[in-house]
Amino acid sequence: MVQGDAYSIDVEIKANKEPIDIANVDTIECTLFSIQKEYPKEITYSDGKFHFPVTQEETFHLPAICPMQIRVKFKGGNVVGSARKDVEVEKVISRVVL
Numbered sequence: 001m002v003q004g005d006a007y008s009i010d011v012e013i014k015a016n017k018e019p020i021d022i023a024n025v026d027t028i029e030c031t032l033f034s035i036q037k038e039y040p041k042e043i044t045y046s047d048g049k050f051h052f053p054v055t056q057e058e059t060f061h062l063p064a065i066c067p068m069q070i071r072v073k074f075k076g077g078n079v080v081g082s083a084r085k086d087v088e089v090e091k092v093i094s095r096v097v098l
Contacts, residue, residue, distance in 0.1 A: 003092040008051035027073040033066040
């Protein structure tokens with residue numbers, strides 16, 4: 001990822017090495033550094049992946065190493081968090097929003 005990028009980050013969520021069953025999911029919270037979004041509000045789902053959108057303005061503020069973590073609330077009420085993953089972000093020369 002590069003500062004100033006704008007796209008959806010595809011996220012696969014697995015439990016016991018298998019993709020989670022979307023039918024059992026109530027809410028997903030995805031946090032990338034200080035950017036926090038939820039499924040089904042801002043995050044979408046298709047083809048077995050969750051799509052976490054980021055804007056140029058959001059990614060301009062990211063440091064070189066960004067922690068990312070997922071928390072899933074299941075319809076039964078259980079909430080399960082993921083291990084933290086670090087995402088590398090390259091600095092950009094231009095700060096112009098395209």
